[in-house]
Amino acid sequence: MKHLFLTSEVQYVARAIGSKVDSVKKANAVYIVTAIRDKVHSNLDWHHKCKANMESAGFRFTMYDLTDKSQNQIISELAKYDTMYVEGGNSFYLLQESQKSGFIPFVQRRVQEGMIYIGTSAGSVIAGPDIEPFRQDDRAALAPDLKGTQGYNLVNFIICPHWGQEKRRDLFNTYRLNHMYNEDHPFVVLNDHQYVEVVDDSFSIHTANQL
Amino acid sequence: MTQHLFLTSSIGTPGVATSIRRRLGHTRPIKTAFITTPVESPSEQEDLSWYEADRTALRSVGFDFFDYTVTGKKSSDFIHDLAATDAIYISGGNTRHLLKQSQLSGFIPFIRDFVNSGKLYISTSAGSIITGPQLPPYLWGEEVDVPDLTDYSAYQFVKFTFIPHWGSSGFRNLYLGGRMEQIYAENLQPFVLCNDHTYIEVIGDQYQIIDVRNE
Numbered sequence: 001m002k003h004l005f006l007t008s009e010v011q012y013v014a015r016a017i018g019s020k021v022d023s024v025k026k027a028n029a030v031y032i033v034t035a036i037r038d039k040v041h042s043n044l045d046w047h048h049k050c051k052a053n054m055e056s057a058g059f060r061f062t063m064y065d066l067t068d069k070s071q072n073q074i075i076s077e078l079a080k081y082d083t084m085y086v087e088g089g090n091s092f093y094l095l096q097e098s099q100k101s102g103f104i105p106f107v108q109r110r111v112q113e114g115m116i117y118i119g120t121s122a123g124s125v126i127a128g129p130d131i132e133p134f135r136q137d138d139r140a141a142l143a144p145d146l147k148g149t150q151g152y153n154l155v156n157f158i159i160c161p162h163w164g165q166e167k168r169r170d171l172f173n174t175y176r177l178n179h180m181y182n183e184d185h186p187f188v189v190l191n192d193h194q195y196v197e198v199v200d201d202s203f204s205i206h207t208a209n210q211l
Numbered sequence: 212m213t214q215h216l217f218l219t220s221s222i223g224t225p226g227v228a229t230s231i232r233r234r235l236g237h238t239r240p241i242k243t244a245f246i247t248t249p250v251e252s253p254s255e256q257e258d259l260s261w262y263e264a265d266r267t268a269l270r271s272v273g274f275d276f277f278d279y280t281v282t283g284k285k286s287s288d289f290i291h292d293l294a295a296t297d298a299i300y301i302s303g304g305n306t307r308h309l310l311k312q313s314q315l316s317g318f319i320p321f322i323r324d325f326v327n328s329g330k331l332y333i334s335t336s337a338g339s340i341i342t343g344p345q346l347p348p349y350l351w352g353e354e355v356d357v358p359d360l361t362d363y364s365a366y367q368f369v370k371f372t373f374i375p376h377w378g379s380s381g382f383r384n385l386y387l388g389g390r391m392e393q394i395y396a397e398n399l400q401p402f403v404l405c406n407d408h409t410y411i412e413v414i415g416d417q418y419q420i421i422d423v424r425n426e
């Protein structure tokens with residue numbers, strides 16, 4: 001059974017997600033940190049809160065970076081996990097390292113086999129068919145070896161995270177919405193307290209009020 | 212019974228009606244009420260070619276429909292006129308006018324009972340927007356056609372607001388020229404931005420997005 005949780009920022013919805021995952025799978029989880037290893041993110045308070053709230057919800061993680069890994073390493077080191085959390089950050093750098101390491105066919109196969117996939121922001125966007133709508137030139141510049149912008153294709157829509165955040169208002173209204181405005185793919189637009197749960201080919205939308 | 216809806220931007224887009232029909236899993240004629248209320252308002256009369264395309268598409272895949280408006284009706288009329296139909300199709304057009312007439316006529320409790328009984332709900336554009344928790348805020352406020360609409364609560368079949376025609380050139384100026392900015396707020400339900408080639412099948416509280424270009 002395919003089972004994913006796609007969030008804007010898991011710190012606000014961790015408890016709700018934790019209540020839907022059994023304790024064995026929560027105890028055997030890997031935390032992909034690649035999207036924050038691009039040296040752009042100087043303030044990582046949000047990341048620490050995401051991790052802390054996931055741990056409070058019962059998840060136990062091994063931290064893991066895809067950077068410079070081979071496909072053999074990916075398979076041998078990640079196949080044992082029941083749950084994978086993919087952190088937010090730079091989706092372009094994350095995709096570049098996913099391509100270089102051979103991670104994409106691995107994650108596609110593991111999700112089909114029943115590994116639970118949880119994403120925050122970039123980790124949710126990349127689960128869809130394409131990350132191009134979220135291009136920001138400064139971030140894409142940190143992924144010079146990127147070969148195309150096709151995502152993991154775990155779902156057939158694109159999550160649009162952080163809707164309504166005041167600090168992103170200008171980004172959305174002067175740039176991002178223009179970039180999103182095409183007929184290529186549908187979007188599910190979420191604020192930080194909403195998340196999508198995917199079970200096989202269907203999804204549901206939820207709101208959590210965790211502070 | 213489990214609710215079953217098909218929410219489209221435009222059922223007349225090639226492939227959409229055929230895809231919906233295929234997902235129903237049978238070829239029997241489906242007795243359908245075609246709700247024309249959204250196209251009654253004067254603002255909709257300029258170009259109805261899309262409306263004719265929607266009707267042709269529905270008819271071509273076996274929806275045996277008759278036209279019906281909720282305007283001027285009362286609750287008992289719906290039970291008499293619509294209870295024996297298999298499906299209700301709600302057209303695109305003026306969402307505010309549709310909501311106002313739904314409120315005035317008592318159509319909202321009827322359509323909720325109809326859908327909760329497991330009968331089919333199919334829609335285009337305005338008929339899809341109105342299935343959400345409330346109208347999107349860019350449809351709030353004064354409008355010449357519907358000056359006295361003050362309650363924006365909608366049919367509430369789904370937990371998101373359907374935003375139709377995403378990416379189409381004809382709506383670019385509307386969406387990017389103010390509509391999206393008006394709904395940029397954290398206190399609203401989620402939005403699903405659907406282009407004309409995609410539609411959503413709703414079964415209970417589970418949603419699936421289908422892109423007919425991939426079928």
